[in-house]
Amino acid sequence: MKREKLFSLMKEFVYRYSSEEFTLASGKKSNHYFNCKEIILVPDRLSLFADFVVNEHIPKNVKSNFEAVGGLTLGADPISYSLSLEFYKNKKMIYPLVVRKEVKDHGTKKEIEGQIGKVKSCLVVDDVITTGGSTIKAVEALRRAGIEVTEGICILDREEGGLEALSDEGIKMFPVFKKSEFF
8 A cells, every 4th residue: 555655756756758858867868857856855745755665665575683774875874764753663773874976085984974983784765866976875884884784675776777776786685666566
C-alpha cells in the first residue's frame, strides 16, 4: 500500500515527459525527467518514503548489516537523514553520512561528514541512478575512509546502465522504482 501511494506521488509530482529533451546530471539527454526532490524535499512525502524503505523495502532486499546510510550530497542527504530517523524510531541506531562533492579546502578538510569513526559499513543511497557516476563517487570516498559498502538503495533507476556500473564496483543496488514503470 505504501509503495502504491509513493508511486502515485511519483507520477503526479516527479515524472515529466517533454518532446524537447532534458539534459540530465550525467550529461545525457532524455525526453523523460524525474525530479525526486519532489519526494525528498516535501516532509509528508519524505516521511512516507522513509517509512516504506525502512520497514518494507530494506528488509525484503538488503542483506548486509550496515551501521550508516549515506551518499553524495545533495540527492542523498534528505534520504540519509530520514532513513536514520526512521531507524531510530524503530530503536536502531543508523548514522547518516554526507559525502561532499569536493573536499573542503578549509577547517578540517573533511570529505565525509558524520560519525565515520563509529561505523564500519554503510548502505549507499541516491535519489536517481542514470550512469551511476555520483553513487560511485560516494562509494569511492566511503571506501577511502575505511567504510565497507556493498549494497545501496535509490528511489529511481533510469535503467541506463547505472546499476550495471555499480555492480562492476561491487555494489548491489535495490531501486524502489524503475523508469519503465512510468510509461
